[in-house]
Amino acid sequence: MFVPVNALNVMFSSMNNPSKLDGWKSSGGDPCGESWRGIKCSGQAVTEIDLNNLGLSGSMGYQLGNMKDVTYFDLSMNNLKGDIPFQLPQKLEYIDLSGNELTGGIPWSIAQMSQLKTLKLYQNKLKGQLSEMFSQLSKLKELDLSFNQLSGDLPHNMKDLSSLTVLHLQNNQLTGSIDVLASLPIDDLNVENNRFTGWIPDELKGIKKLKTNGNSWSSGQAPPPPPGQKSRRPSGSGNGYGVHSGIVIAAIVVGVLLVIGIVLGLIAKRKRSSPSHFFDDERISRCSSSTPLHSHELRNDAHIQIDKSFREQMSFDSTDTFAKKASTAVHSKKHKAPSEDYAISFNDNEFTEQANTKRNSTKVSTYSLSELQTLTSNFATSRLIGEGSIGRVYKAKYSDGRVLAVKKIDSSFFQRDKRQMLSDVVSEISKLHHPNIAPLVGYSAEQGQNMLVYEFYLNGSLHEFLHMSDDFSKPLTWNTRVRIALGSARAVEYLHETCSPSCLHKNIKSSNIFLDIELNPCLADCGLARFHQRTSQNLGNGYNAPECTNPSAFTVKSDVYSFGVVMLELLTGRKPYDSTRAKKEQLLVQWASPQLHEIDALDKMVDPALCGLYPPKSLSRFADVIARCIQSEPSFRPPMSEVVQSLVRLVKGSGLSGDDFSSSHRYSFDF
Template sequence: MARRRRPLPPPLLVWLAVLFSAVAPAVAKTDKSDVAALNVMFNSMNKPSQLSGWKSSGGDPCDDDDEWKGIECSGSSVTEINLSGLELSGSLGYQLSSLKSVTKFDLSNNNLNGDLPYQLPPNVVELNLYGNSLTGGVPYSISQMGDLETLNLGKNHLSGQLTDMFSELPKLSTLDLSFNRFSGSLPKSFQHLKDLKTLNVESNQFSGHIDVLAKLPLEDLNLQNNKFTGWIPSKLKDISNLQIGGNQWSSGSAPPGMEKGSALEGSSGGGGRSGVNGIAIAAVVIAVLVAALILLSVLKRNRSSSSSHYLMDESGHNRSFAPLVDDGRTINMKPLEHSSSISSTTPSAMPIKPISDNEFENKLNYSRRSTDPVNLVAYSSSDLQAATGSFHSSRLLGQGTIGGVYKAKYADGTVLAVKKFDPLSFSGSSDFMDLVNSISKLHHPNISVLVGYCSEPGHYMLVYDYNMNGSLYDFLHLSDDYSKPLTWDTRVRIAVGTACALEYLHDACSPPVIHKNIKASNVLLDADLNPHLTDCGLAYFYEDPSQSLGPGYDPPECTRPSGYVMKSDVYCFGVVMLQLLTGRKPYDSSKPRAEQSLVKFVGPQLHDTNALEALADPGLRGLYPPKALSRFADVLSRCVQSDPELRPSMSEVVQLLLQCVQRTTSNRRLGGHRTVSQRSDDSDW
């Protein structure tokens, strides 16, 4: 006969109920990556007391019992962050790209500072950071936000030129960049903003024409207080709210199809249509005919000499001038030496006034006055000498093949980094200023910011923002046991940021810029451990990369200096990322011979999961997602292929790294019913 089970005594039932109620809340409702991103954001903003419910670690913002100020959720995902006007300070942090479900991100009217981060919520619809003190430029990652409708970055301290990054934003309807320090022309990709209704660029330093706006469906356009020139396109005159004062619009009659800017100056649109001035057009035609006659006369007179492009120097020899080009950028005008065979075939030139090198240099300097770099400080050598302690060895931050970098400290607390060139590196000030001009055009959140220069005879220096955490090389290889190691998330963030900087140089710059000196010591880390690639635009000095890069970095194709190509940058990037993965130096003579070269030793093992676990940097202490480690290694293995043709472009590298992040996040979300131990292998980066 079966024995009946005795019922549990009431006190035991009560005890189990209490135990269950205590354990049940331990299962968090909110997506783990969202919580981690908000934790980082909270810490970066200095843990403000006004953010009730927020925590520096852990928490459950999507749980009804754990309310976080300004956070809205849908299911387990954070969908809105609205923290406008709360007097928040600090920075935005570095993990915002993990907030995949956030569609509204509003931190307007606060006191946030630091660079506008490259990492932002990728699927945001409304991004509002108006009224802060953010610096840097517009991050290129915004170009990938296909759902973006509102972008408001007004009233900050953003600067630089806008790159052509607006082609893939079909839904953008409101764009506010007002009250910043942007310069240069409006990007041509503006013409693809077919839904743009409101554009506000008031109080910047934009210049050039605004023809790119002619066909947009604008209803509200504010161009006030810039440096725009030319005429207002006639198609913009019917905009209901048009503000254009404080620019340098062309006066007189406009070309056909356009209306003169002065007719619209200070108006809000409207106004009657001005008729085309026939007399003015006739005057233009006559002027063109006269100019053509003069040109024909000159060509006829100099037919035998001017076509050869030769000038006679004071000694009677023929000389021609051609630009010395570095990766597509004109660096200096130098005389070309010609062989006797070329000279003998030069047609007899009509007597012309000889032009000496000095006269040519003076003319060249005069023509360059209007192209001096804007928004850069011209430092005196005495000022920089005082700030660096006469370039004392204790201020030396690093020594490269083309000069040293020194720490400059000022009484007001400002700290800068000064790159001091060998005086013989340049033939003159115009040579150096060409270099400054080209570097000043490079603007990206992950590229070191050039803030000034010194151009005096024998004293040529570039002045950059100072990055307080030094170089990635120092952090990986020279840190002591007490230093804070780089976490897995931080390493991947450094990889993505550096990749984005190179993608910008290779794909967004026109012409493309090859770096030629990618190494861990040229990846600098700021206060938040965000990467900043330095030495950009200096490829001219690295004719032989094997001498500047050092052992372990040499791409296989560089058996001679001219063998360095754009895909060689990809290889060197791969070597830097291998250091992030393993914590090893690119070349270490203290290791056994088979392990001295990082690429040769680690490369063949990148697809072996078991080997990877042994190769992972011990500094990680095993705190990384194994699947993420494997995917990261797959990307790096492609970068260090011996054949340049088999390596991906930097644009592909960025996409591969981002896809890895998205894939791990997707896997974790689909695995919502797995146990905690199973989910740990699929956690986010």
């Protein structure tokens, strides 16, 4: 029970200090004891915020998630703009933000509100797709998202809204079928003026208040349901249905068997043609061109253009620790038939969906010490791929080609504190699920050896891309750098503002940001803050925030500083500390800070590898975000949610596009 006065102060300032809010202050005060307008309390805890129809302007602020006891939240019928804050009070039972000018998507924090009964967001300017955010909302009775600009299909887990009686989705741009609604107890359904297709399920036709006009419904008789589902066909449909259904089922079975045969054939062919040691004998693509590597250039169906010399120069280099950047194209799962310029097409939506499904379903396995010894050649020096402040990382190889990364934690961390158990660490890490966080695959704790097992990223780390390039490597384009910054920021935002309690990282640096097959960032070392605390937050030269000389002073704002340094690396291509440079340029932050707001100086700071290929406006805004993150005073640094929002605005303002930048990433936290 507490008064969230700081959150209300920020909210008041964000709404331009409206005079109508009697008693409210931009600093300090007692909203319960002083009877602030629209505030209701229980003791010293704010439980209700009702500011309906007061002509309020500005935005909603960014600390709403700190109001832990608020259950009723009504800001409807005002003139509020901007995105709905990423974090909202988690105990909310009633939310009404309708009748404003709110933009962006629906924040994921709503997915965690297990007590929510009413959600009204109608008559705003919300965009994007509805994510799989409904699994925990079993108490939700009324959902009104009408008169927005929402698009895409209805998420599958809307079927979990077991208490839903009122659903208004009219006047959006939603697509696909509405079959997912068939089993819900809805008695008031409005889906008018969307782009829905298919047939209206029979179960919905008896609803008293049903409005379906303005869609592209199919005419004629509906097809039979998939095998195992009950028929929605009205009674007395005749014997032809059974025959037709049997034909469809037979066709499906034959098709599935055919696909299985093809897949098995490809696997057998791969085993015959592939060497037993996948990584060491892997063919690594190299490219003599120095033009920036653009992956899919942040577009929905962009291409990587690979010339013939690139394909002909595929060769093995045993000194490589990671597959080089150009291998992204070679390892793509989805590609077109080779053309004269060897174009390979990536679909962002499909890849993101596959990646999220894979990561969120990862199970943590237990490995025996002997198994890991075998896979790492008894932790041979030749298998060492990295060394940090808490231990070494080794490459583990299976005979079938699978490659994993094994982090061997220094035993001293456990010897100092007998209560410290690896199982506790694993339990915490396994609860982290985010598409931009490296997932934990397994662990081993035998004979005093404590190891964590992760996926192995063939494209290596951001540090390698930026600072260990060779003449055959393609540098990252500006668009890809922005995407890496945004994805990494989302990961840190998740740790800070979605996890409860907040999860510090304490080791944010470019060598802990790995890049997957399409150069999407994956933040590593998450959940290991307890070990870095024992090393006084040894983040390496150049990453430490000024306050980190005192280990106890480390906060989320210290992580923000380290992230700002990573953004500086993306901007300049320089290391955080480089002893080979002139003394005044050795520390990147000290050298760059005074120049971030000078246009001419900023142009000279940009990584020469970009060859001037970047939008000046985007560059300036990127530098503004950096400048805020690396402020010497922690309180002046923004929360990560603001960093994410700034980067999203940068993307929109620069005309960049791609579903990479949507705010509907799916992730969860299982505490």
